[in-house]
Amino acid sequence: MGIIEREGFFTTKLETLINWTRKNSLWPMPMGLSCCAIEMMSFAGPRFDVSRFGSEVFRFSPRQSDVMIVAGTTTYKMAKVVRKIYDQMPDPKWVISMGACASSGGMYRTYSVVQGIDLFLPVDIYVAGCPPRSDSVLKALLQLQEKIQRGETFVQTKKGTIET
Amino acid sequence: MKNLKQVLLDKLANNFNISNESTQECQGDLTIVIPKEKLLDICTFLRDDFELSFDMCKDVVGVDYNRHEYRFEVVYNLYSLKNKFRFLLKVKVDESNIHIPSVVDIWPGANWPEREVYDFFGIIFDRHPDLRRIYMPEEFEYFPLRKEFPLMGIHGSIPLPYK
Numbered sequence: 638m639g640i641i642e643r644e645g646f647f648t649t650k651l652e653t654l655i656n657w658t659r660k661n662s663l664w665p666m667p668m669g670l671s672c673c674a675i676e677m678m679s680f681a682g683p684r685f686d687v688s689r690f691g692s693e694v695f696r697f698s699p700r701q702s703d704v705m706i707v708a709g710t711t712t713y714k715m716a717k718v719v720r721k722i723y724d725q726m727p728d729p730k731w732v733i734s735m736g737a738c739a740s741s742g743g744m745y746r747t748y749s750v751v752q753g754i755d756l757f758l759p760v761d762i763y764v765a766g767c768p769p770r771s772d773s774v775l776k777a778l779l780q781l782q783e784k785i786q787r788g789e790t791f792v793q794t795k796k797g798t799i800e801t
Numbered sequence: 802m803k804n805l806k807q808v809l810l811d812k813l814a815n816n817f818n819i820s821n822e823s824t825q826e827c828q829g830d831l832t833i834v835i836p837k838e839k840l841l842d843i844c845t846f847l848r849d850d851f852e853l854s855f856d857m858c859k860d861v862v863g864v865d866y867n868r869h870e871y872r873f874e875v876v877y878n879l880y881s882l883k884n885k886f887r888f889l890l891k892v893k894v895d896e897s898n899i900h901i902p903s904v905v906d907i908w909p910g911a912n913w914p915e916r917e918v919y920d921f922f923g924i925i926f927d928r929h930p931d932l933r934r935i936y937m938p939e940e941f942e943y944f945p946l947r948k949e950f951p952l953m954g955i956h957g958s959i960p961l962p963y964k
Binding site: 713714716717720721746747748749751756757 | 953
């Protein structure tokens with residue numbers, strides 16, 4: 638107690654404190670659909686070491702995840718599954734669209750590939766590249782952390798619509 | 802030892818009356834075109850003949866040539882493990898009678914490739930045990946590798962989840 642008395646105290650808003658805790662423990666849901674998933678694994682591995690930013694816990698259950706990294710080509714058949722997993726994640730939740738295919742369909746301009754996952758998901762951060770380097774994904778995560786600290790989030794209402 | 806290609810052609814000519822005109826070889830790939838009615842008999846023979854023993858159906862693919870007569874072709878990629886010999890068996894399919902006998906009874910491995918050909922070209926394999934779509938969603942109504950199918954698909958034919 639003596640130390641705390643000597644150091645003093647600081648005041649903050651509860652919202653800021655909660656956002657600070659949220660942004661430093663973003664647990665990813667690895668939605669690895671194709672080759673981008675390899676870079677996503679490297680991003681979690683020791684070389685790029687995302688545990689420096691509190692996201693090392695890749696949860697393979699949507700119930701325990703905060704941010705879904707959609708890494709790869711999303712086909713129409715898979716879109717339903719991606720959306721279902723997104724719906725199973727508890728609020729608050731965020732989405733990183735990793736790579737050209739997830740962001741815009743990429744080179745797969747064809748009937749079977751969704752031309753951008755933002756057609757059926759609210760996306761927070763897009764990462765360019767085919768596949769993006771792991772440090773680009775780290776940068777996306779850091780930008781997402783800034784966004785969370787600013788308090789900008791999508792909120793899902795009961796009707797299923799998305800509001801900012 | 803006799804050349805296996807010659808053995809194969811001789812046996813097909815003697816037993817099934819397949820002429821040399823329906824045979825061609827390009828870059829080492831031997832192709833034999835056979836009529837649809839003889840498909841099952843020839844396939845059974847190729848598998849069971851001791852000398853040939855084509856015991857492996859590597860792949861079944863479809864082709865859409867977009868012509869008036871015999872628009873489609875089904876190509877069987879057959880391989881003999883014993884002789885290390887491969888050739889392609891082609892069957893022409895007309896659009897008006899888009900049925901072809903299934904070879905699943907002869908090579909069980911042809912099950913999924915035949916479903917794939919059905920999925921993309923709409924060619925119906927008679928007596929196939931489980932002829933469903935394999936890649937596209939089951940409620941999809943079109944055959945996407947046919948020439949008339951637009952590259953970007955038909956808008957709204959595959960529903961997306963709500964946003």
